[in-house]
Amino acid sequence: MGQQQPKQPDAPRVNPAPVGPGLFASMLVFLGESVLLAARAIGFLVRGRLHLRNTLVQMAAIGVDSLPIVLACCLSTGAVYAFYTSDIFVRFGATQFVGGTLTLSFLLELGPVLAGVNVASRSGAAIAAEIGSMVVTEQVDALRAMAVSPIRYLVTPRLVACVVMMPLVCVFADLAGVLGCYLMAGTHGVAGQVFIESARTFASAQDLLKGMIKTVVFGLLIATVACQQGLRTKGGATGVGRSTTNSVVICVVLIFVTDFFLAQILAGAAVTVK
Amino acid sequence: MTNAIVVRNLVYAVPEKRILQDINLEVAQGEILAIMGKSGSGKTTLLKCLAGLIKPASGQILLFDQDIVPLPESEMDEVRLKIGLVFQYAALFDSLSVYDNVSFGVVNHRRLTHREVDRIVAERLSDVGMPETENLFPSQLSGGMQKRVGLARALAMEPSVLLYDEPTSGLDPVIAHSIDDLIIETRGRLGMTSVIVSHDIASIFRIADRIAMVDEGGIIASGTPEEIRASTIPKVREFVTQE
Numbered sequence: 436m437g438q439q440q441p442k443q444p445d446a447p448r449v450n451p452a453p454v455g456p457g458l459f460a461s462m463l464v465f466l467g468e469s470v471l472l473a474a475r476a477i478g479f480l481v482r483g484r485l486h487l488r489n490t491l492v493q494m495a496a497i498g499v500d501s502l503p504i505v506l507a508c509c510l511s512t513g514a515v516y517a518f519y520t521s522d523i524f525v526r527f528g529a530t531q532f533v534g535g536t537l538t539l540s541f542l543l544e545l546g547p548v549l550a551g552v553n554v555a556s557r558s559g560a561a562i563a564a565e566i567g568s569m570v571v572t573e574q575v576d577a578l579r580a581m582a583v584s585p586i587r588y589l590v591t592p593r594l595v596a597c598v599v600m601m602p603l604v605c606v607f608a609d610l611a612g613v614l615g616c617y618l619m620a621g622t623h624g625v626a627g628q629v630f631i632e633s634a635r636t637f638a639s640a641q642d643l644l645k646g647m648i649k650t651v652v653f654g655l656l657i658a659t660v661a662c663q664q665g666l667r668t669k670g671g672a673t674g675v676g677r678s679t680t681n682s683v684v685i686c687v688v689l690i691f692v693t694d695f696f697l698a699q700i701l702a703g704a705a706v707t708v709k
Numbered sequence: 710m711t712n713a714i715v716v717r718n719l720v721y722a723v724p725e726k727r728i729l730q731d732i733n734l735e736v737a738q739g740e741i742l743a744i745m746g747k748s749g750s751g752k753t754t755l756l757k758c759l760a761g762l763i764k765p766a767s768g769q770i771l772l773f774d775q776d777i778v779p780l781p782e783s784e785m786d787e788v789r790l791k792i793g794l795v796f797q798y799a800a801l802f803d804s805l806s807v808y809d810n811v812s813f814g815v816v817n818h819r820r821l822t823h824r825e826v827d828r829i830v831a832e833r834l835s836d837v838g839m840p841e842t843e844n845l846f847p848s849q850l851s852g853g854m855q856k857r858v859g860l861a862r863a864l865a866m867e868p869s870v871l872l873y874d875e876p877t878s879g880l881d882p883v884i885a886h887s888i889d890d891l892i893i894e895t896r897g898r899l900g901m902t903s904v905i906v907s908h909d910i911a912s913i914f915r916i917a918d919r920i921a922m923v924d925e926g927g928i929i930a931s932g933t934p935e936e937i938r939a940s941t942i943p944k945v946r947e948f949v950t951q952e
Contacts, residue, residue, distance in 0.1 A: 573800035576762050580794040581814045581866070582786035 465685075468667065473659045476590040489592035497558040497593075498600030502607060505553045509608045512549060513541060513615025521623035534630035535637025537616040542642040546609035548694055551653035554597070554604060555686035559661040562593055563682035566665025567675040575666070585666070594658040601654030602647040609646065645701045652697060653690050660685050712771075713738045713870055713902040714759065719768035721754055721926075728754045729765070730926045736919075741896060741903045743917035745910070745948060751926045752906040753797065756872050759904060760794045761785045772870065790818060793863035793901075797874040799855035801847040807834070807858050808843035814866040833861035836895075838887055853880045860888065864895065871895070873905040877912045885909065889916045910949065914938070922948065 479485065517537055524533045566589055569575050578585045613634070620630050664682040668674045712735050719732035729751045736742045746752050757763045759770060761777050769776050777788050801810050811830045815821060821829075834840055837857040847855055856879065863871060876892070877885035889912050895901055907913050913920060914934045921931040922945050930937060930945045938949060 569802075572803075573796050573798065574802055576757075577794070577796060577800040577802070579762055580760055580789060580792070581817070581862075582789040583813075583817050584782075584786070 465663070469659050469663045472586065472590060472663050472666070473594065473655065475586050476594045476659075476662075479584070479587045479591045480595060484587055484591075485595060486588055486592050489588065490595050493592045493596035494600050496561065497554065497596045498604055501554050501557050501600075501604055504557055505550055505604055505608050506611045508553055509541075509546065509549050509611035510615040512545060513537070513612035513617075514619040515615075516540070516545070516612075517616040517619035517623070521620045521625055525624050530625050530629055531633050532637075533620050533625045534617075534633030536633075537620065538613050538634035538638040539642060541609050541612040541616065542638055542646050544646075544694070544698070546612050547605050547646040547649040547653065548690060549612070550601065550605045550608040550650055551657070551690040551694075552687055553608075554601060554654075555657045555661075555690060556683055558597070559657045559686045560679050560683050562658065562661035563665040563668075564675055564679045566662060567668035567678040570666060570668045571671055571674060590658070590662045590666075593662055594655065597654035597658035598651055599654075601650040601657075605647050605650040606643070609643065648701065649694065649697050652693060656689050656693060657686050660689065711738055712736060713740070713773060714904070715769070715771040716759070717769040717771070719755075719758060719765050719770065721751075721758055721763065721765045728926055729758070732768070732923075732926075732928055734921060734928065734931075736902055736904060738902055739896060739900045740918045741892065741905065741916055743905045743907060743913040743920045744923055745907060745913055745920060746923035747948075748908075750923045752923050753874055755923065756794075756874050756904065756906050759870075760792055760872055761789060762794075790866065791869045793866055793868035793871040795856075795860050795863045795871070795873045795876055797878065798852075799847070799859035801855055801858055801862070803847045805846075806843065807839075807845050807847070807850070810847070810858055811843075811861045811865050813862060818866070829865055830861075833865045834858070836864060836891060837861045838884070853884055856880065857884070857888070860891070867899060868901065870902045870904070873903065873907070875907055875909075876905060877907065877909045885912060892916055 517533075520537060521533055524530060524536070566575070569589070575585045575589075578588055617627065617630050621627055661682045664678040664685070668678040670677075714734070714736040716732050716734040719729055719734075720727065721729040732755060734742075744752050744755065754763070758765050759772075761770075761780070765778060768778065770778050772788060772791065775788065777785065780788065801807075802813065805813070808830055809816075811833055812826050815826060815829055830843060831840070834842060837860050839854060839857050839861070842850075842854075842858075847858070850858065856876070860873075860876065871892075873892070877888050880888065892903060892905070893916055896903060905913070905917065917934055919931065919933055920937045921928050922937070922942075923929070924944050930940050930942050932940070937945060940946060940949070
């Protein structure tokens with residue numbers, strides 16, 4: 436019979452991170468809550484019970500306030516993208532493709548995704564933090580106690596604002612990005628006229644539209660996830676911090692994953708149209 | 710006298726434990742019932758059950774003879790219009806001014822002219838001793854002032870039942886006394902039924918028609934202030950002798 440190991444003193448108990456079935460269950464809960472929340476928020480919209488004042492305030496917060504960050508981010512990303520790409524094109528004598536390639540990339544991919552990530556980081560985080568704070572300070576309970584639905588008052592306006600403003604933010608993201616590309620390509624020997632001609636040849640209004648369609652979906656995702664995370668906040672300041680972080684992380688991951696599928700769907704739609 | 714609130718065999722539980730067990734309670738129309746008990750005894754949970762903010766595991770809550778426990782959220786809203794809730798930490802909407810906070814309920818549920826809303830807000834703020842503070846924001850108010858605005862917000866809807874969660878905690882004795890007077894005066898003027906959750910023994914004995922003591926999720930004593938004062942139950946005596 437082996438000697439019994441001396442009993443170790445109790446280690447501090449830490450709640451294990453959810454893995455396996457626990458993680459799967461939390462993902463299902465998240466999915467169920469998010470779908471239900473979005474459906475109920477859209478339900479209020481369909482029944483014409485939109486809180487107009489809140490919606491306008493949110494449109495300003497989500498659209499206008501996000502704009503400086505989106506512009507700065509897209510302008511610099513466009514410039515960096517052109518910095519690396521133009522050299523290669525120029526080296527192989529393909530300057531007539533620079534404008535088209537960069538513009539198309541921005542309209543279809545970089546503009547929508549960067550706009551989405553920026554709005555998720557700025558406005559999505561703000562939504563989750565604001566609603567989370569309202570939950571922990573009982574303001575959401577106060578709404579319910581006064582027979583005002585928190586979904587109608589808080590979620591629907593944010594959802595509408597995100598869905599409406601995201602495509603507009605995307606247009607500005609595209610403009611800033613392409614401007615960054617144009618300026619940087621110019622310093623690498625791509626003439627402005629050649630850049631514009633190339634962009635006109637390869638990119639079309641349909642490409643801009645595809646990018647905008649993507650951002651409508653991103654807007655829906657950002658608002659739903661941020662509101663869901665905010666509304667399920669528990670605890671005090673720590674809980675609000677956790678909800679805010681989760682909101683940003685989930686939104687960013689979902690934007691990239693959804694972008695992959697949207698790219699396939701929109702490409703498929705384009706082929707069908709042709 | 711008919712009952713405004715009847716609670717039968719109420720149980721509220723979370724996965725780890727039972728917060729409320731087998732609560733039975735009756736509150737007559739126009740009566741002021743005070744619920745006292747230690748922190749964590751389940752007083753606020755009981756109040757939130759009465760307000761329909763949380764659903765009990767079992768039991769009945771009859772509000773004017775209507776059982777609110779099985780009601781879905783959409784139908785609960787009708788019931789909530791009859792209930793006012795004053796939160797322990799006021800729960801004012803921090804993005805809205807005092808005016809918007811106090812008028813929130815009436816603007817959302819009644820079709821009134823601007824002038825009527827202005828009048829209601831001015832009257833309710835005056836009632837709680839905070840006239841001409843309409844343009845301030847909650848962050849500009851002290852805790853006690855926020856609490857009084859919270860009370861004005863609840864009163865603005867002129868509910869049939871008013872639920873108070875610690876209405877005088879954190880207030881100085883003068884303001885606390887004025888809030889007590891306001892609760893009594895509101896009952897006299899509007900005939901409101903009031904349920905007050907409080908630690909403030911002096912305030913409870915000053916305003917309550919009846920008192921119930923909650924301990925470890927159950928009601929261990931109830932009666933008139935005199936009966937509670939004369940109670941021989943050790944936990945009640947221990948609590949009451951702090952007065």
